[in-house]
Amino acid sequence: MRLVLSSETRIVEWMAPEDVLHAVRxxxxxxxxxxxxxxxxxxxxxxxITGAMLVNLAQRMWTRANTPSFTGALRADHRLIVRRFxxxxxxxxxxxxxxxxxxxxxxxxxxxxxxTQDLGDASVVYHMNYxxxxxxxxxxxxVQELPRGWERRSAEGARGWLVEAFSISPLDxxxxxx
Numbered sequence: 001m002r003l004v005l006s007s008e009t010r011i012v013e014w015m016a017p018e019d020v021l022h023a024v025r026x027x028x029x030x031x032x033x034x035x036x037x038x039x040x041x042x043x044x045x046x047x048x049i050t051g052a053m054l055v056n057l058a059q060r061m062w063t064r065a066n067t068p069s070f071t072g073a074l075r076a077d078h079r080l081i082v083r084r085f086x087x088x089x090x091x092x093x094x095x096x097x098x099x100x101x102x103x104x105x106x107x108x109x110x111x112x113x114x115x116t117q118d119l120g121d122a123s124v125v126y127h128m129n130y131x132x133x134x135x136x137x138x139x140x141x142x143v144q145e146l147p148r149g150w151e152r153r154s155a156e157g158a159r160g161w162l163v164e165a166f167s168i169s170p171l172d173x174x175x176x177x178x
């Protein structure tokens with residue numbers, strides 16, 4: 001790990017070596033591929049996701065078990081930024097700038113394509129945890145979708161409009177995303 005002064009926030013943060021950054025990106029892309037695959041094998045969930053993300057997926061699968069469903073397959077080009085490593089290096093945040101996003105929707109029973117929708121570009125943030133036993137990074141939680149143009153505004157020097165919170169209380173259930 002090395003210390004890096006963030007030019008946007010003027011805050012010193014721990015940064016992992018390039019091989020760790022590569023592993024985070026690679027494991028994230030494999031997890032996203034699995035999450036948005038039409039015929040994903042739910043038995044592999046623990047290989048790619050953990051924590052709140054795993055609980056959320058299990059709940060969604062359980063509530064939809066007996067109902068006809070549609071499955072979406074998201075396809076996008078990804079540009080990844082890995083940041084905010086914990087002091088011990090076992091967790092971090094990943095910002096995924098997704099371009100050319102298209103969602104293909106398939107009928108759950110027949111696997112026939114029902115629709116395709118252009119979703120536009122987006123930047124999403126996920127919390128990643130390193131699993132020692134599997135020796136891989138896993139998606140632990142979806143954090144948020146960033147407002148459009150957030151990166152461009154930050155580069156133009158519009159400081160103060162986006163505040164990065166280092167921690168959010170798990171007991172805080174206020175707001176629209178609760």
